[in-house]
Amino acid sequence: MNIRVGLRGSTRLAKRLADGVAAQSDMLLADVAESTVAESTEQPALACDVLVDVSATNIRIFEAGDNFNSEQQDNAVAFTSLTDAVKPDRGQPLLVPGADAVALSRVVRALGDLCQINRLYATIISRGAHAADSAESSLDALEPVVGETELDAQLGLVFADVVSVCRARRILASYTHSHLLMIKLDMAASVERDAVVDALQQDSRILVGAAGDGFRSTADINEFFRDLGRSRGDRWESFVWDESMMVVNRGVYLMLDISPDAVAIPETIDAIRLIGSPQLDLASIRQLTDESLGLLQSITI
Amino acid sequence: MSNVLVGVLGYGVIGRRLADAVALQPDMQLVGIAGRPNSFSLRDAQWQGYDVYVADTPQTGDVAMRLATVSGDLSSLLSRIDVLLDCTPSGVPQHHRKLLDSVEHLVTIVQGGEQDVDCEASFHSMTSFDQVVGKRRIRVISCSSTGTTRFLYALDRAFGVEQAFVTLARRAADPGKPSKVPINSLVPTMGPSHHSRDVNTVFPDLQLVSVSVDCPTTFGHVIRFQVDLQRDVGRDQIIEALQALPRVVVGRGIRSTADLAEYYTDQGRRRGDRPEIYVFEDSIESEKSTLLAAISVHMESITIPETIDCIRAALNRIADPWESIALTDRSLGIFQPDASYTGSV
Numbered sequence: 339m340n341i342r343v344g345l346r347g348s349t350r351l352a353k354r355l356a357d358g359v360a361a362q363s364d365m366l367l368a369d370v371a372e373s374t375v376a377e378s379t380e381q382p383a384l385a386c387d388v389l390v391d392v393s394a395t396n397i398r399i400f401e402a403g404d405n406f407n408s409e410q411q412d413n414a415v416a417f418t419s420l421t422d423a424v425k426p427d428r429g430q431p432l433l434v435p436g437a438d439a440v441a442l443s444r445v446v447r448a449l450g451d452l453c454q455i456n457r458l459y460a461t462i463i464s465r466g467a468h469a470a471d472s473a474e475s476s477l478d479a480l481e482p483v484v485g486e487t488e489l490d491a492q493l494g495l496v497f498a499d500v501v502s503v504c505r506a507r508r509i510l511a512s513y514t515h516s517h518l519l520m521i522k523l524d525m526a527a528s529v530e531r532d533a534v535v536d537a538l539q540q541d542s543r544i545l546v547g548a549a550g551d552g553f554r555s556t557a558d559i560n561e562f563f564r565d566l567g568r569s570r571g572d573r574w575e576s577f578v579w580d581e582s583m584m585v586v587n588r589g590v591y592l593m594l595d596i597s598p599d600a601v602a603i604p605e606t607i608d609a610i611r612l613i614g615s616p617q618l619d620l621a622s623i624r625q626l627t628d629e630s631l632g633l634l635q636s637i638t639i
Numbered sequence: 640m641s642n643v644l645v646g647v648l649g650y651g652v653i654g655r656r657l658a659d660a661v662a663l664q665p666d667m668q669l670v671g672i673a674g675r676p677n678s679f680s681l682r683d684a685q686w687q688g689y690d691v692y693v694a695d696t697p698q699t700g701d702v703a704m705r706l707a708t709v710s711g712d713l714s715s716l717l718s719r720i721d722v723l724l725d726c727t728p729s730g731v732p733q734h735h736r737k738l739l740d741s742v743e744h745l746v747t748i749v750q751g752g753e754q755d756v757d758c759e760a761s762f763h764s765m766t767s768f769d770q771v772v773g774k775r776r777i778r779v780i781s782c783s784s785t786g787t788t789r790f791l792y793a794l795d796r797a798f799g800v801e802q803a804f805v806t807l808a809r810r811a812a813d814p815g816k817p818s819k820v821p822i823n824s825l826v827p828t829m830g831p832s833h834h835s836r837d838v839n840t841v842f843p844d845l846q847l848v849s850v851s852v853d854c855p856t857t858f859g860h861v862i863r864f865q866v867d868l869q870r871d872v873g874r875d876q877i878i879e880a881l882q883a884l885p886r887v888v889v890g891r892g893i894r895s896t897a898d899l900a901e902y903y904t905d906q907g908r909r910r911g912d913r914p915e916i917y918v919f920e921d922s923i924e925s926e927k928s929t930l931l932a933a934i935s936v937h938m939e940s941i942t943i944p945e946t947i948d949c950i951r952a953a954l955n956r957i958a959d960p961w962e963s964i965a966l967t968d969r970s971l972g973i974f975q976p977d978a979s980y981t982g983s984v
Contacts, residue, residue, distance in 0.1 A: 479897035557824035581829035
């Protein structure tokens, strides 16, 4: 039986999630409403099995039929690529964090198989605004963001038991497309660069591409995905530049680019399926999501 | 002791700032500016009252042919000076190499765009002042490398630096130049950026890795650091150590490079120049021995004071780097280290 998915929110993320749900053969989009779950303490009236609440900074996925209130939302369980086998308690929502945390979790999942990751530091060059938004920042400026309490909280939730120190700090740029992350991982042991490249290439949601193959800038990546014919040119995959990967002593360095509007969609669909089809294991869930969305597995020529 | 006689080759972003800076020094004399005869920069230099020389033979219609006075060619300028500040774009200095090498006792100082292997030494005022005495071809390291060196030197002398991860968000072009990148794009440099290697030419034992992304903006670079220090340090101690170093400003209330540009323009700085690095105080975080912080570097002007110091160091006019730094900074009106710092610029 199909999973009936109720979707609350009208953001860019919500629109992309609606398309993502529609692409799943085992899901039906039950309704789209602009009110948020937080506004209601009563059981939602939607005829759905799973309810998804999309806010500006994260996505919460509930099993329909539960009563929702703010206290229960605070008990949300993080759901990312790092999630192994979580089965939330009834009434306990899953939380898919913001795009940056989703992207970092994919990298940690892939490289964590090589050896323990002790620390992760990232500088995120973040778009100052989406092209359709009114920019609140200057048309010609770089702005280091200070007081990253919300991002810290998300990273703490996602990486608490995995990486002992995880810090990401943003610089807002006069730019509209993506987030570019400059990442350093302190590994517990030495690793080979080839192993790093292989691990990232094997991850189904990470694409390793080369500047030498025409992906010199984020504009090149953007144009490539617009040409694919995907709705809105969405890019669910993380893009890692092959030539950016370095290993120095026990440090692994790499640069990664993501679409903040689309990158969390696959994990959100996974989370919907985890609640709506509890008989499926996570590997099967992820494979179904990837195949249904049509994630690219390689862009190497 | 007579003043050092200085010439400038190339009157672009750096050349015009250096010319002004040399003219302000009590122990130096600006002899003239040399440039391509078809460049309007010669007109600009003459309007500033500087004598101009042509680096090549003028052709009919060239700017040089339309000027009221041209003082001579490059050879004649070289014959009148002790030091040439070669501010031509990357790669061009090699074109004049044979001529410059033929002038006895001439010291040539090039900018960071040149390869260090083409020079006898690299220079930063605080870390390699005594390394360039008697050298004839010296390179002042690049703008971001200069700023990075100042920041890390302040930390190293106070606490010792174990290692640094340096991430640069760089302006794609100077305000007066065409952009080198698309107007809505980020262009990463693949592999380590040149900055870590550049810093190590003047600060050899420092462990650092730098990566860099060009951004569609013009006002300045923003550099974020993750630094492991050799001991646990509190945030206040870090601020104190940074604030104690010349050419470093720690401030609050300024959010972005655009705010910085506006502030320094309001200060009456010529061209809005900011040869100090600006440390965003609110970005400073410490956790045991690890530090996170963000700074901004004004690429057009940050190497100016170091280049002035380099002249004195090369000719051994002053042996103490801090004496030269103080002299340069006073003459340029650079903000002084302030023990009574209250958190505002």
